Amino acid sequence: xxxxxxxxxxxxxxxxxxxxxxxxxxxxxxxxxxxxxxxxxxxxxxxxxxxxxxxxxxxxxxxxxxxxxxxxxxxxxxxxxxxxxxxxxxxxxxxxxxxx
Numbered sequence: 595x596x597x598x599x600x601x602x603x604x605x606x607x608x609x610x611x612x613x614x615x616x617x618x619x620x621x622x623x624x625x626x627x628x629x630x631x632x633x634x635x636x637x638x639x640x641x642x643x644x645x646x647x648x649x650x651x652x653x654x655x656x657x658x659x660x661x662x663x664x665x666x667x668x669x670x671x672x673x674x675x676x677x678x679x680x681x682x683x684x685x686x687x688x689x690x691x692x693x694x
């Protein structure tokens with residue numbers, strides 16, 4: 595971390611507080627609405643695109659590691675929904691052997 599920031603444990607603790615309070619989600623939601631208005635769209639999307647992709651497993655994955663037999667992959671799977679402009683609507687990380 596840069597030296598002009600507080601110690602790492604202070605930054606980590608504050609980040610956890612902001613995550614639990616939903617501050618980052620609110621920022622992303624507001625930014626997505628502003629970008630949609632800037633593109634001449636309604637603030638709420640009327641369509642979504644869903645996709646998933648595997649992630650390589652690491653020892654830190656712990657219980658999020660599983661085997662996806664279809665792709666012959668051991669690890670986790672990220673599922674996401676984006677609007678037609680490519681802005682993130684939802685994201686979920688789960689074990690790889692969980693069905694879509």
